[in-house]
Amino acid sequence: MVSVRRFVQDEPALYKASQEFVALLANVPDPVLSVARRANGLNAQIAWTLLGTVLFQDRSYTEIERLLEALYMKFPDELLWTLPVPAAPQINAVVVDTFGSRNWSLFEHVAGIFWSVGLFARRHPDLAAWARERTPEEMWRDLGEIYFMGKKSVRPKACAAIYRLLAPAPLGLGIEFRNDVRPAGAKKRGIMPPLPLTMGARRFLAILGPARDTGFADMEPEKKQALANTYFAALCKESPYRSAHALQFFLEIGSEDFICRERTEGCAKCPLYDFCDYALCRE
Incomplete structure (x- = not known):
């Protein structure tokens, strides 16, 4: 079983860089x-x-x-x-x-x-x-x-x-939804669905996430989603959806190059530069 907590403890520099990457790309328009x-x-x-x-x-x-x-x-x-x-x-x-x-x-x-x-x-x-x-x-x-x-x-x-x-603007339209109050012990009906697990987020989790050494691609779909939900929350505690939104742009094709490269001056200003094998060499 992949442990997000252990990964955060064992890879503090990568974890911090991943948080910075999320913060940097969270404002990329959907x-x-x-x-x-x-x-x-x-x-x-x-x-x-x-x-x-x-x-x-x-x-x-x-x-x-x-x-x-x-x-x-x-x-x-x-x-x-x-x-x-x-x-x-x-x-x-x-x-x-x-x-x-x-x-x-x-x-x-x-x-x-x-x-x-x-x-x-x-x-x-x-x-x-x-x-x-x-x-x-x-x-x-x-x-x-x-x-x-x-x-x-x-x-x-x-x-x-x-x-x-x-989701609140700018990530979503910010519509207020009904969040039923349920009796103690009952399932909360207002609970949000699983966070979007896009191809970009899948790449990130497989290459730079907690399952990078254990084979993210080989995990069962339910375990992939559970890992994503947990790690997205760890990367941005106040809004896990910000993590899901930002990570969708990881190695995702944009207008001329990967969107993450386009947003980080060809990787030069990417927080993940020292960890990502796809980073372009700095001049």
């Missing part, structure tokens, strides 16, 4: 929220956040941001959910214009996802009230109505959507 915040009104911002979260698959951060921006420019604000809905060729044309081809695992599903998010918004016409009046657990269940948001017990996209909606 690509989905960067576009969703342009929408007029909280309802539209929620709807576009949901759409961007579902589409966030098998493309780089900058590509997803460009696609969501292009869709928003073509179908701004409430056009995401008002009837009549755009035809599939109109939606698909935006994807082709953005990516230059149809070569994307989600291409055949984009129109269906767009329509499904729109249907969700019509079913819940006051999305702001929907978010405020539900616990995260209830939101997680409701989000299963959306095509490609996930139906199984593990729904990483639904978890990511909830954090984007509820």
Whole structure:
């Protein structure tokens, strides 16, 4: 069993550098929220956040941001959910214009996802009230109505959507949610879902985290998530989600290089410089 406490004790310099890395990259804008915040009104911002979260698959951060921006420019604000809905060729044309081809695992599903998010918004016409009046657990269940948001017990996209909606600004939209008070010993219904375990965070945990010597890739999914939850909290006690947000940019492709390199002047100002094998040599 990987011990976060022992790792922190045995690797104090790496742990401190990791905390500094989180603090440095915590302010990097989320690509989905960067576009969703342009929408007029909280309802539209929620709807576009949901759409961007579902589409966030098998493309780089900058590509997803460009696609969501292009869709928003073509179908701004409430056009995401008002009837009549755009035809599939109109939606698909935006994807082709953005990516230059149809070569994307989600291409055949984009129109269906767009329509499904729109249907969700019509079913819940006051999305702001929907978010405020539900616990995260209830939101997680409701989000299963959306095509490609996930139906199984593990729904990483639904978890990511909830954090984007509820986390305080600038990491999220800062929506106040219902946090039921339960009898002593009963399960707290307002509990947040597992923290997002992105590919960047997975790389970080495998290369520079507590499981780097024991094989993070070989761990069971539940143990990976448990380790992430614990270490994210250790890296930023006041807001573990800041850790999850910041670490998603670790060795993640950006506009011209890895996002972490772009934000640290080509690794020159990265707190992890002395520990990361991917760090560029300083001149």
